[in-house]
Amino acid sequence: MKTRREYGLGTNDTPISESKHDKFEIIPYVEALGEFIEYCETPITIALQGGWGTGKTSFINFIDNYLRENNRDKIITFKFNTWQYSQFNLEHHIGISFLKYLINEIGVQENEKERGRINKILNGLSKAVSGGTITLGPLGYTFPIGKDAETQEDGNELTTLDIAQMISVLRKTMQEVVNNRLSRLGKDGRIVIFIDDLDRLSPEIAVKLLEVIKLFVDVEGCVFVLAVDNKVIEQGVKHIKNTSNEKTKSFMEKMIQVPFKIPVEVYKYESLLKEKIDLFKDNTDNYIKPLLEIIKFSVGSNPRAIKRLINYYSLNMRVMALDQTLMNDKKYQALMLSVICMQLSSQPLYILLIKYKHDEEKILELITQTTEEDISFDNQLHEELEHFNYGTVYDEEIEYNLKKYERFLQLTHDLLNSLYFNDESGKLGISENEELSTDHLTDFINILGYSETTSSGEKTDTIENVRTFGDEEEISLQDFYKERYKYKIQRKSISLKQIDGSLKENMEPKYAFSVVINDLLRDINNQEIYLERLSNPQFLIENNVPESVAKEAKIIEKDDTKYPKCATIYIPEKNKKLKLGYHYNAEAGLDAIYRILYAVTENEYDYNRLKFKVRSIK
16 A cells, blocks of 8 residues: 555645745745835835635745845835634724734834824724714724814823824824834835735725725835735725726725736646646656646646645545555546546536436536537536536536536546557557447546545535436416425526516526516506615615625616626616626526515515426425
């Protein structure tokens, strides 16, 4: 049996800080950004932009080390992590906490009188009293003004501070604190403040923290480096300020002067694969290239996703090692990696193949048909996937990912060919008489079974337990809602008797969603009240409409089309559109329609106007 070291037994997801652990070869980018920070004009805010798992914290650690090692005498750095605030429900205190932390860290610890004066000002911003109060938006706090306000010490005399004075004094004080610290560093000295996990805060709180930085701490000598997913901040801006895309962009440019996109596309992950997975060590076999293509297509070069792949693989290989005939075969190792890639990136396709693991002919049909130019394959694959799509079985929308599933099947076909049809030179040697058969799928199907160790077991078990569907029948929306978990809706089967008496038939669920709402708004006598309710997120949420639908509720311009995960419905006679959230499977979509109609019409809607075909789940 191989040793634990030979298998690597996975890898952790802890952020790294030492360059010797840089497996993705990002140090040249770190040095480029570090040099910019050394010599850029200040004040300036830099955003390290990247999504989930792209290595933003490690990037901050590398830059911090670079600056410390190369500029010990002229640059000081501080780190502020917002993670604790999101974990312990302290988000609403983060503005004041950040200012206190920064002032103390920069250098007033040794000056008790100065620290007391500054803390008094900060307390004035964060403490509400029974007198007159005013809300300072960026901080998210209410603080006193007038006779009941906090006071600052001015010699032996106490003077009342109003809101403008508080802001002015605090900003001036921040510059003085920074200047005092910079005077010890000499010419070109600067203070670099790293703020990590900003996107772990709620979008609204993250925006408020940015405004705190801009309002109080945007002073000469300071460089702010934020680790953030821009989409989170943009979402917060739109929600708080109700801005258009153009104005949101302008706000972001004002808050963040230099965006730096984490270069995940050029990360070199091959060295980590070679270190952790035996299969890639000194291996020039022909199947390595298509296997790397599968990895690149599925998990890409995202560090966290790559580590997740390695960990899934390591665990499954330990389980598979119980069978001595499998553990040393590189063919099985390659197949296991490909299946885990499918498990991580194309879960509906993975579940479909698990369902068919006892039907080699069906799996062979799916894998081989992707190589043919068959325009009907899209529909066939969609129907196969939809056949098992009910409740919460799938964790992504299949309609928007069909091309991804097709491509994955093509890559699987290429890998299987490279494993079973090689000539002595290591190149593919497929003749006209050589093609994949069910015999070649035995190993692949065997690996599918082993891979369930790291699958979402509950969902897979649910699929396995559903053996049959009942006969097709037509039901109304109200009948469906009473027992909605009992039915599987048939594709393109929704019909609506519209307000003018005409019949709209053979609709897909998302299209039907828009048609039903549009038809509802054609009721001129009730249009205004219906529209008021439909465009009010709070009303919809309070009346049990799913939050993901309700929170997007808004009246928009007719030509506005930048909402890919929403339904946009034309409003009759208004030359406007209504935007509602929509990214469900068929059953959840019709459930949302029922809840909307119930809430908006106060249960006065004739649900028998909306019918569709279903099959009961046995």
